[in-house]
Amino acid sequence: MPHCTVDTPIGRLTLVASDDGLAEIHFPNEARRRPDGPVEPDHPVLVETARQLEEYFAGERTEFDLPLRPAGTPFQLDAWRALTKIPYGKTVSYGEQATRIGHPGRARAIGAANGRNPLPIVVPCHRVIGADGSLVGFGGGLEVKAWLLDHERRVAGDTLPF
Numbered sequence: 001m002p003h004c005t006v007d008t009p010i011g012r013l014t015l016v017a018s019d020d021g022l023a024e025i026h027f028p029n030e031a032r033r034r035p036d037g038p039v040e041p042d043h044p045v046l047v048e049t050a051r052q053l054e055e056y057f058a059g060e061r062t063e064f065d066l067p068l069r070p071a072g073t074p075f076q077l078d079a080w081r082a083l084t085k086i087p088y089g090k091t092v093s094y095g096e097q098a099t100r101i102g103h104p105g106r107a108r109a110i111g112a113a114n115g116r117n118p119l120p121i122v123v124p125c126h127r128v129i130g131a132d133g134s135l136v137g138f139g140g141g142l143e144v145k146a147w148l149l150d151h152e153r154r155v156a157g158d159t160l161p162f
Helices: 044-057 074-083 094-100 107-115 142-156
Strands: 003-008 011-017 022-026
Touching (some): 003 044, 074 094, 074 107, 094 107
16 A cells, blocks of 8 residues: 655654555554555655645644544444544543444444554544543654644643642
């Protein structure tokens, strides 16, 4: 699959495209298998993703408008779709996310689905926190999760609750 890397305030991200959309974003410290396709920094989806991420990190973008093509089970896709409905700079608990997609009591399953989110930041799994307000579980590491939440709250003019 075509891919490229982009430098960001949270490290170098690897962007991976399918034929018609963004398929994956990898953090530098991830254990997931890296793409083995061609490096194509001029691929239109990758160029647009890099541009929108740059705007996000500059505090100029609060929503992404990209063709997304994540691969997952129907439950995972539902969970990831729900992530895109969490407002910029806000958080919900895993239990609240489960309830929102019609699966109350399945917070752990939501946590597992979010942990497999192939499109972090763009599909904002960092906006989901523990029921007690704690930062738990994030593929990029908890420091990166805290940085992303702090960034969004600063841009939105809010302060962190922790």
